[in-house]
Amino acid sequence: MTTKKRTAREVADDIRIRVLNKEKQAGETLATIAQLSEHYDVARETVRSAVNMLASEGLVRSVHRRGVVVQDRVRRRRIRRGQVVTRNPHYGYVFPATHDPSEKWVTHGTPFRSLEAAPELVTTTFDLEPGTSVLRRRRVMSPEGEPPFQLVDTWISPAAVADAPQVAEPSTGLGGYLDRLEEAGHGPISWREIIRVRMPSPEEAKLLEIAQALPVFEIAMTGYSARDDQPIEVTVKVIPSDRVELCTDLVRGDSAEWPVDPVTPE
Structure with a gap:
């Protein structure tokens, strides 16, 4: 048999x-x-x-x-993503969280900057030729004592770097690169955020210590100059899908108020 x-x-x-x-x-x-x-x-x-x-x-x-x-069995976080950008006087702008702001976070390895052939998302946003080298600032972060939670790449347009050269330096000063861009005439910057799910690249999987078969969230935030409404920076956060759940509180519109008004027969 x-x-x-x-x-x-x-x-x-x-x-x-x-x-x-x-x-x-x-x-x-x-x-x-x-x-x-x-x-x-x-x-x-x-x-x-x-x-x-x-x-x-x-x-x-x-x-x-x-x-x-x-793999490490990581603690899954349920994140309520808002729309309000605030400011901390000690380090600058604070964006809608991908984590609990009360937790202490650490950087894995050393954050670094480099000129890299930009991905299609970036070249399209900045209206550049495919493969154009663009300034990238990269860091891998997580809550203290846990495996990597997110890979953060900030791409700054060549025109913006020319306006504010300090954004390409190791230290961008109090308030970070965003303050330097706004001081150079681009403030107040406005932002738009797009979230999608995709598969990680081999490099992303290695840095996040995950399998390439594990989908990731990509949260891409584009900053627009007040001078001419043109995009000047793109920040892409890549988060393994087993790390987080995005949560939204739904709001009733006027037509959904309760109690429901009785319908009068015609």
């Missing part, structure tokens, strides 16, 4: 139980693809499909030359 081979879904279900039962701690290798293939008596492609399913849930990721590594 021939034994039916397990499907990728069945393999994924079994591995999930092993991970949730903490057979291995976060950061430890559960097994290699070859070992899992032998253990479940299935093809390696079946194991890879199973691992991709679990990676999309944020449970594991496949690491070259190591195998299937157990």
Whole structure:
């Protein structure tokens, strides 16, 4: 009698139980693809499909030359995103949060700036030729003691850098690059924010320590100059989808007031 081979879904279900039962701690290798293939008596492609399913849930990721590594079980945050921009006298503008402002946050590694071939979102926004080099300021952040929560890239248009050269320096001074742009004649800056879900690039996945199979939120905020209403900066926050839930409080319109007025028959 021939034994039916397990499907990728069945393999994924079994591995999930092993991970949730903490057979291995976060950061430890559960097994290699070859070992899992032998253990479940299935093809390696079946194991890879199973691992991709679990990676999309944020449970594991496949690491070259190591195998299937157990991911940190991060605390999911429910974030109420508002529309009001405020200002802190010590460090400048404060935007609608992607985190609890009472928590202490830290930077992973050293924030850095560089001239990079800008992605399509940036070149299109700034009306530049594809592949144009644009100033990028990059940082990876998280609550203290937790794995990376968000990758933040701020792209500043070449014209804006020419107006306010200090935005390209390591230290942009009190109030940061936004204050320098406004002082150069672009204030008061106004902003528009667009949120979408997409898959991470290999570089983003590496910096955020996630699998490429795990979708991410992309929150792209564009700043517009008061001088001519042209975009001068784009800040892109990339957040793993297992880290956060976006929450909005709905408001009743006039037509939805309660109690409901009785309808008079015609």
